[in-house]
Amino acid sequence: MQPPYRILGPVQAHRADRGEAVLSGARLRALLTALAAANGRPVRTDALIAQVWAEDTADARGAALQALVGRLRRALGPDAVASEPGGYRLAAPPEAVDLFRFEDLADQGARELDAGRPERAAGLLDEALALWRGPALADLPGHDTDPLAVRAEQRRLRARRDRLAASVALGRAEEALDPLAALCAEHPLDEPLQALRIRALRAAGRPAEGLAAYETVRRALADRLGTEPGHELTTLYADLLAGEKPRAVRGTLPAPLTSFLGRDAELHDLTVELRSRRLVTLIGPGGVGKTRLALETASGGAVQAWLVELAPVRAESDVPAAVLTALGARETHVWGGTALADPTARDAVTALVEHCARRRMLLVLDNCEHVVGAAAELVEVLLARCPGVSVLATSREPLGVPGEVLRPLGPLP
Incomplete structure (x- = not known):
């Protein structure tokens, strides 16, 4: 279920009666965004003015802010925005805002992945990513450079990467390859992401493509940053050159003398x-x-x-x-x-x-x-x-x- 306050996409809100609030005008949506992004804390009046009116943040804007808060209360309900000394607060817990619900689920998923529980991680990350309805703050001017939107998009990228890593850990490397290729094309200098794609190619039995992917990212790093790949990528490259197979070589493991039962x-x-x-x-x-x-x-x-x-x-x-x-x-x-x-x-x-x-x-x-x-x-x-x-x-x-x-x-x- 989507939280009532949504900024991961076009800014939306739902009233306590579940009806969608009418948020007409970019400034009204910008005010709701500024309050929602505060994670339940009060926001000072001057900070709200600076975020809603990027220019002319003089004291005269105080009356205009009061009027805008009144409009927001009429849209959301009279108790949705609380007055605080020197500012205002969205009267809702953090989980009522989709950004913080997403971050909580994504963090849980990352911890499950680190703990070696990829199936549980996949479920949490799917739930987190389903909260996105488009670019963050999609209908606000300058959303692509807004610090809040940039932060949210960076966390989204990590969640997408973790979700694909969970698929690889679950033995589904082949189905992760197309999404990984698309994501790597969007972020050609993201070394952990590129390394994940190469690991997936190796796990899928496609080492030649893994070598080609390494060479692509090596050239991109050299041409655009003047650097060489880091330790993780170079180790993967050495493994691929060594011709490791996607299935095990037994090494020194002794051959079993009896069948394996009961475990x-x-x-x-x-x-x-x-x-x-x-x-x-x-x-x-x-x-x-x-x-x-x-x-x-x-x-x-x-x-x-x-x-x-x-x-x-x-x-x-x-x-x-x-x-x-x-x-x-x-x-x-x-x-x-x-x-x-x-x-x-x-x-x-x-x-x-x-x-x-x-x-x-x-x-x-x-x-x-x-x-x-x-x-x-x-x-x-x-x-x-x-x-x-x-x-x-x-x-x-x-x-x-x-x-x-x-x-x-x-x-x-």
Whole structure:
């Protein structure tokens, strides 16, 4: 349902009896807009005069403002505009104005997307975008340069981008490509938007088009701003050049010995989570099936996945070397019956960062609980310095790394 006060499009208002108010004249609509944009706060008389009359804001306009407020009260209802010391206030909560309702829904949608819940995000963002009926303040003079309209349009662009990102996260990259292409044409220098389009092209199995899109935005940035693409775009470009496929290469994942039964809901939720979050930890007691669920999830993902078995590692200082060994990045030696990397070589963390920095991969860190401190420290470094790396961990306790998403797992019924 549309809120009663609407500025996301032509300025409109509905009375308490649901009838549409007659707002004749640009100044009457400008006054309503100025009051509605105040988010429930009083607006000083001189500020209202400046917004309604762009010129001749002398004291003589005070009487004209009083007359205009009287007209607005007759249009909306006698209690719609409250008099305050030195000014006036629209007697309505923020959610009665479509701009603030839109911003609230869009912010909720963005948070759901960040939390790895794209389906919920898509619903909230659809509701937010449905409030738009055209350009903000469409029937007011100078609406395209008005600061309020510019702010609203910028927030609308982010909401549209988030909505398309939700489609990609839900596995609907193909249907997002046409809207993304149109939006990118409107905003050729918006790097996050361009990166989203390239990710969608890659997810849809169209890497050649992704490379062409990158080259287009690279030229636009060079010609118009004299800059090179940022880190996110250059990382995507490196991935495309490396020839990554839209389906997973199993990496070091072992082949399953039995069929996978009884965790279909958990498998679906975990798969969706990993599309938008870079660290997910399955936590639960031993023997509930954390490892098997993690392997099944990783094997069906869209990037190369590598299993790092931490159960044999005894010392926390050996965790980085164990990861390097699992990735095949260093020669290994046997220490106390456990195959680990040569401790005399370069610092293992530095070597790991260099190895992973330009790759896209999913690391499955299995059985972290007995080396949880070292595992958490390493994961935090990798996530910060290797933008293409995601981590699926299994543990009896959380890693405690910022951005970690916990997925508790209990025994099967």
